[in-house]
Amino acid sequence: MEAKKKEFVELLKSLRDYYGPYHDHKETTAWVATVAFVSICSVMLLTPGILRGLYKNWYNLLSVSVAFTLLSGLFFCFVFNQFRRREFANNTVIASTNIISKILDNDRLKLDLKKGEFNGTLLPKALIDEYMLIEGRRCVIGSEIVSYCILFVFYLGVLVKIMFLFYG
Helix, strand or coil: CCHHHHHHHHHHHHHHHHHHHHHHHHHHHHHHHHHHHHHHHHHHHHCCCCCHHHCCCHHHHHHHHHHHHHHHHHHHHHHHHHHHHHHHHHHHHHHHHHHHHHHHHCCCCCCCCCEEEECCEEEEHHHHHHHHHHHHCCCCCHHHHHHHHHHHHHHHHHHHHHHHHHHC
């Protein structure tokens, strides 16, 4: 194997070794944030009288509803961002592994090792092309959809409780 390809394989191995645990960390962080949000909402939903003192007028209703909506939006954005980073790490690991397998299968494989910009980083074009191929076949994973649904259901539950307390 020529020296340039050997360096490229070492780069791919280092990317794979770095983004493998990073992938797991990002998914775990997204689920921890989801559980934290569910816990906060559960306390608000199940503790009698926790919000009752806030509802004397429209100003209190609006301030609590808007503050809770903003907090929910922040949690949702954080979870969404963690899942996007997990997806990037996963695609990088898959692309690196695919190219290493292709090189090991065919030592004479022609690869474009010129540098190209990808997300603000200079990487070999062969890796960028493989990454784009992997990303093109992307499908939303079930755990991501489940997490978004859980966040939305608990958000609605607390919002409905806030409205019932005000009007009740």
